[in-house]
Amino acid sequence: MARRVLKGIVVSEGMATGPAFIVGTPDLKVEERKILPAELEFELDRFEGALERVRRDIADLESKVRGSLGSEAEIIATYQAFLSDDVHLMGPTRQLIAKERWQAEAAVARRFREVVAELQRLPEPLPSRVPDLRDIERRLIARLLGIETSSRLDQVPRGVVLCADDLSPTQTATLDPTRVLAIATDRGGPASHTAIVARHLGIPAVVGLGVLLSRVRPGDQLIVDGLTGEVTISPDLSEIQGFMTRARKVQSRARSISLQKKPLRTKDGVPIEVLGNIDSGEGARELMDLGVAGVGLFRTEYLYLGNADAPDEEIQTRHYSELLRAMGNRPVYLRTMDFGADKWDHRVGAGNEPNPALGLRAIRLSFEHEAVFKAQLRAMLRAAARGQARILFPMVTDIGEFRRAKAVVSAVEAELAREGVPFGPAVPTGAMIELPAAALCAEALLTEADFLSLGTNDLTQYTLAVDRTNPLVAPSYRPFHPAVLWLLRHAILAANAAGKHISACGEMAGSERFVPLLLGVGLRSLSMAASRVPGVVDRIRRLNLGAAEELVAEILRSGDGDRAKAILDHFDAAKPSKSQTR
Numbered sequence: 001m002a003r004r005v006l007k008g009i010v011v012s013e014g015m016a017t018g019p020a021f022i023v024g025t026p027d028l029k030v031e032e033r034k035i036l037p038a039e040l041e042f043e044l045d046r047f048e049g050a051l052e053r054v055r056r057d058i059a060d061l062e063s064k065v066r067g068s069l070g071s072e073a074e075i076i077a078t079y080q081a082f083l084s085d086d087v088h089l090m091g092p093t094r095q096l097i098a099k100e101r102w103q104a105e106a107a108v109a110r111r112f113r114e115v116v117a118e119l120q121r122l123p124e125p126l127p128s129r130v131p132d133l134r135d136i137e138r139r140l141i142a143r144l145l146g147i148e149t150s151s152r153l154d155q156v157p158r159g160v161v162l163c164a165d166d167l168s169p170t171q172t173a174t175l176d177p178t179r180v181l182a183i184a185t186d187r188g189g190p191a192s193h194t195a196i197v198a199r200h201l202g203i204p205a206v207v208g209l210g211v212l213l214s215r216v217r218p219g220d221q222l223i224v225d226g227l228t229g230e231v232t233i234s235p236d237l238s239e240i241q242g243f244m245t246r247a248r249k250v251q252s253r254a255r256s257i258s259l260q261k262k263p264l265r266t267k268d269g270v271p272i273e274v275l276g277n278i279d280s281g282e283g284a285r286e287l288m289d290l291g292v293a294g295v296g297l298f299r300t301e302y303l304y305l306g307n308a309d310a311p312d313e314e315i316q317t318r319h320y321s322e323l324l325r326a327m328g329n330r331p332v333y334l335r336t337m338d339f340g341a342d343k344w345d346h347r348v349g350a351g352n353e354p355n356p357a358l359g360l361r362a363i364r365l366s367f368e369h370e371a372v373f374k375a376q377l378r379a380m381l382r383a384a385a386r387g388q389a390r391i392l393f394p395m396v397t398d399i400g401e402f403r404r405a406k407a408v409v410s411a412v413e414a415e416l417a418r419e420g421v422p423f424g425p426a427v428p429t430g431a432m433i434e435l436p437a438a439a440l441c442a443e444a445l446l447t448e449a450d451f452l453s454l455g456t457n458d459l460t461q462y463t464l465a466v467d468r469t470n471p472l473v474a475p476s477y478r479p480f481h482p483a484v485l486w487l488l489r490h491a492i493l494a495a496n497a498a499g500k501h502i503s504a505c506g507e508m509a510g511s512e513r514f515v516p517l518l519l520g521v522g523l524r525s526l527s528m529a530a531s532r533v534p535g536v537v538d539r540i541r542r543l544n545l546g547a548a549e550e551l552v553a554e555i556l557r558s559g560d561g562d563r564a565k566a567i568l569d570h571f572d573a574a575k576p577s578k579s580q581t582r
């Protein structure tokens with residue numbers, strides 16, 4: 001019997017139970033069944049019905065992605081050509097049903113298998129069309145089996161657990177958190193942007209389950225435990241009751257934490273600053289309610305992602321101004337667009353690099369698209385008149401690159417002044433520390449940067465050469481690795497020596513487990529998604545900084561990832577903890 005409890009990676013904490021709603025293109029098992037002559041008409045109708053539904057799905061997809069997601073838009077024409085190919089595809093499939101009496105699913109699978117084999121024998125570019133063909137085949141079979149494959153995720157039914165092979169950051173961004181109770185996927189890694197978006201939306205998510213789609217049927221009840229990473233398929237009543245009791249306890253703890261009532265200090269009295277991460281201005285209200293000291297990271301690329309109309313200078317100016325006004329005199333770190341790798345938008349890139357995480361990403365891409373970059377900087381500078389704006393550049397390598405970014409800011413300031421457009425004076429500018437190069441050369445960067453922000457997600461990925469989105473290497477994605485801590489330490493000491501603000505805004509800062517490492521290595525400011533604030537605040541109030549410093553010293557001395565894990569596990573086990581999270 002199939003295992004009922006699957007274990008995955010928690011990427012967004014929380015607990016939920018609800019019926020499964022399957023999206024995407026699962027590997028669908030087709031029974032090779034022949035039909036009776038009496039079933040023929042019905043079977044042909046079923047096939048035509050499914051074909052029509054897939055045509056509509058593709059047309060739907062086209063209207064959604066037109067003008068927004070370039071790579072998807074390009075494959076639409078190919079899909080439509082395949083769907084109307086009566087000579088090679090649809091005609092022979094009908095024949096397989098009508099003449100050889102195969103059930104429609106089996107006929108589709110057979111014909112597509114033959115065409116794929118033919119294409120693979122031909123010269124390029126024909127073999128490269130095979131994935132598209134396979135996608136169409138899956139869509140057809142899914143429609144025949146009555147499984148939802150729509151990529152429109154803003155219209156899923158209310159109160160479901162969304163199950164998918166994988167979701168893109170843009171798909172996740174279109175999710176409505178009032179409809180989706182939780183996300184469970186077979187692929188996905190701990191620090192992917194999909195995971196980050198799920199956290200921002202406050203949707204519990206467990207990824208990397210591997211075999212979920214082959215085990216779950218639409219409508220099956222699921223328990224998603226976004227603390228342990230367990231997903232239970234069709235739980236019994238006692239399992240549901242036990243789960244609900246635990247979920248209530250977790251919720252009541254979250255409500256009891258308030259930063260407004262009491263300033264945040266460690267158990268031994270060291271003050272710690274908590275800032276919030278957001279990816280749209282709408283997050284400001286929740287952050288203010290939590291009482292955070294400002295916005296430590298606004299991922300502005302999400303204004304573009306999944307948005308067919310590019311946010312021009314005016315739209316961005318309004319957006320940033322409202323955010324700055326809402327945050328009053330609290331600082332707001334506006335990060336310039338960080339496209340590339342798993343966040344891709346056709347307006348600023350080709351999106352087909354062989355190694356995108358090491359390619360034209362973030363600030364490098366902004367330099368290539370100066371008009372878009374300048375429009376964004378103009379908007380930021382104009383909005384800066386409304387509050388405490390800071391401009392943060394992503395993935396800076398060194399002082400040379402930082403100077404180049406600052407030169408664009410200066411050029412934009414000069415333009416605005418010439419045009420008589422009001423803007424905020426002397427807006428501080430700083431750099432993300434996400435590359436080992438930037439961490440190691442932090443002293444030089446600090447001669448011109450007004451502040452630094454530690455991007456531990458990318459810093460971990462680039463230090464350990466572990467793709468943050470790849471579940472195959474997820475066990476090796478170790479932000480606690482001594483190599484990562486050495487780099488953090490270097491940058492923190494440099495910023496302290498220069499008397500400049502340094503914070504961390506990667507997922508490490510929002511993790512109860514990793515916060516002792518960041519404080520122990522010398523950091524005093526953390527920025528995280530609103531959903532992480534209660535747990536982290538609770539952890540900090542119960543943390544003895546001396547113990548955290550000893551923990552870090554021991555890990556640094558070890559020089560070994562496995563040993564570091566053992567040391568951290570031991571520290572976790574010893575702490576006076578009510579809960580434990582990744």
Ligand code: PEP
Nearest residue numbers: 434455456457458505506
């Ligand atoms: C990081 O890399 O830690 C970071 C905060 O940037 P992003 O996750 O958006 O790449």
Ligand code: MG
Nearest residue numbers: 434455457458
């Ligand atoms: Mg980053």
